[in-house]
Amino acid sequence: MTVRQQSAPASADDWQGLPVVVAGLGISGVPAAKVLRGLGAEVTVVDGGDGPRQRAQAAELRELGVAVRLGDGAGLPEGTRAVVTTPGWPPHSPLFLAAEAAGVPVLGDVELAWQLRRPLAATGEPAPWLGVTGTNGKTTTVQMLASILTAAGKHTAAVGNVGVSVLDAVLAEPPYDVLAVELSSYQLHWAPSLRPHSAVVLNLAADHLDWHGSMQAYAADKGRIYQGNRIACVYNTADPATEDLVRAADVEEGCRAVGFTLGAPSISQLGVVDGLLVDRAFVAERATAAAELASVDDVRPAAPHNIADALAAAALARAYGVEPRAVRDGLRAFRPDAHRIAHVAEIDGVTWIDDSKATNPHAAAASLAAYQPVVWIAGGLAKGADMDALVAGAAPRLRGSVLMGADRALIRAALARHAPEVPVIELPDGQTGAPAMDAAVRAAAGLARPGDTVLLAPACASMDMFTNYGERGDLFAAAARALAG
Template identity: 55%
Template sequence: MSVEGFPVAGRTVLVAGLGVSGVAAARVLLDAGARVLLTDAARRPAVDELTGRGAGWLGAREVLPEDVDLVVTSPGWRPDAPLLVDAAARGVEVVGEPELAWRLRVAGPHGTRAPWLAVTGTNGKTTTVTMLEAILTAAGHRAVAAGNVGRPLVEVVTARGADGLPAHDAIAVELSSFQLHWSSSLAPAAAVVLNVADDHTDWHGSFAAYRDAKARILERAPVAVADAGDPVAAALVAGHPRPVTVTLAEPAPGQLGVRAGALVDRAFAADPAGEPIMERADLPVPGSHNTVNALAAAALARAAGVPLEAVARGLAGFRGGAHRNVLVATVDGVHYVDDSKATNPHAAAASLAAYPRVVWVAGGLLKGADVDPLVAAVAPRLAGVVLLGRDRELIAASLARHAPSVPVVAVPSGDDDGMDGTGATGEATMAAVVAAAARLAAPGDTVLLAPAAASMDVFRDYGHRGRAFADAVAALAR
């Protein structure tokens, strides 16, 4: 396989990190005839399969082996990992799985390759990229959402259908800042930076480095999209040759926005006054942040030539993802909502803004993020707070400063017990959390799981945390 001038057969490629993307990259590289070496801190189950196909297992390594031509790194590996530092010192290129996928895209009969429509941002990426997938499918494309959303891009871009043609003719691509850090030549047909807030500075080293990683998605995109309401994202597209912004207000020329309760396109429409897309009331997900996500997905689709009617049909049929502002149940007049995907303060702020009076379930791993601005902003909405997780005392201290009259319950968790590998500790912790929240809530309130923090101190991931919340609510209802 040789695509985009990138020969693979016969090259020695080291795959560093054998998570989902690393395993997928190793499989595709083996299929393409590369000599594949594997390294990770532990021997994962996939090692036996890959070595059975000819890969070499090196175990944990901090020094680059000789004769390696390319390193494909997991997004979880920080740039200061000794092996990656050694590769850079030796002049060996390090790429992520999305960059590898871009270079390995298979071509159709006329040499064309499926365009990428790319999404990044601190929050809203998965919602936006799955909205975009729904729109592209409604327009008749063989579309798929891939990347950070779950399915590895190397699998998607090398897949062929029964007819031998590429399996997909359009790809909605979600990219994290980690993935973008290791990408150098991606050229999506259009790209959006939804927002840029304080997150992952522990990985990138500074907010500026995190912002600049996000900005890489725009460098080679003919159309650059951002939320006009996010000053950092809007600044990133301001100097682009074809900037498009989305807004919750009346759209100006070059914008998609809201007019008299309808989503309106004034960036790609033939009529300079703009053309309506759909009524906001027909978008089946709540919250102003989801209106922004829908406008961003529409902008990418319109940049790719999707008709307004297909945009409206795709958005109207969208049902949202798990653990993203999902109403779990109403018990004794109290609404229980799972937004476990709100893993940082920016996401939690958007979630909390959707409900007038909230018992907030928060806490976990803050990853160095400052919660003070969030707590100060949402304090008037809070009927109570239940805290869990390793960094719960940091949130408690912020609440004492900015919402001293709000009742707060701290549930022992995180470092006090932690994950036991079975999930039993997490389930017990969440049962105690939901019981405490029920005591604080009155009819009409919303008990909102929007933790503003990562989950891996007590739970396997945010999905496990959300399922534990739903199970605890179900038990409460019984």
């Protein structure tokens, strides 16, 4: 695809009267359509769906003068001068192929937001963006970062691929001082001019390869977040691929590579020493000293991957100039979203943990590493992922496993290869929703002993059996609590 390299409108005035197509409704498409219509563009939204949600959103947009075509995601309306896409549409979609053939530029909602930024009165420059991407941990990190910035007295928000439209954020009144921006590989793919103040790639593991086409293409899109960074490119010392992306990035002169580690930090790193989060990157005497930022106990829950996310958030905040005290206060104030290693029950000495958000093997591995011994509830839609490395790494921690869902056989086969002594209970096909989760919880309770953790970390998507990962986690918590009456 070459369409993202073509020229597109570069200012708010350029959209006046322009025939524009927005690809997709949803959390990004609806704000994009509203903003473009507000700029005077002639907007048509196309969406392949035609369900109740899409119809309600279409009715709202039509009242604003936006044309909406439901059940149609292929054709390019005649006269279209630009296409604005939402994250879920892959580059090989027929709409984009038609745009390429017609010489019509395609840009993402993030690219549009970047172009529409407005100068702050105090500085004469737009509010800086602190960017966060990675295969896992993005939402937690960007929310930690926003909490730290708030503790520092900044008017800020966690935006992007996190539930708040970045378009709404850049046009908000009063304007934000700084934005903590979660960016998916999809969004980065369609944002060629994005240049964050500082950014982090938390980790890299195979994911969304059906969208990107290869691991190399996926990594390259993740690495776009480092392009043009001014102050710091933050990377994970435990994941050399993230440092490779820093090395390949074209940054502004003076921008520094800053690592984070769960061990003692070297110069230009943040890390952990004697239960403290410390900074040897943004201190004057970093060759011989470190600044204390917070205690490990200030991170809740203090699972290893949560601590890593806290260090990444702290590095971006420090790159922005936040004082150490605000890092501590922000981490203390932070509360994770539901379904992220959430403690839901303690029953007869067994701890029940909901990490339904662990929808791929990389996320599940991080969750499993936090507990021992574990009765593991897993399975669902694997999205083509390989389970061998996950199971091989977790095998010494497993008391037993309960498997469900369409691709449970992948996990069962990996368990047979790498943990043949671990007892496995498989749920039969046909059950979905609450009955299936009730059965899984009862089976897990039968395997668990006092001192064990029953962990829902499915390593798979949920849509084969549940509405979404949130419903899956809610049903798990309800079933676990029902065991205690």
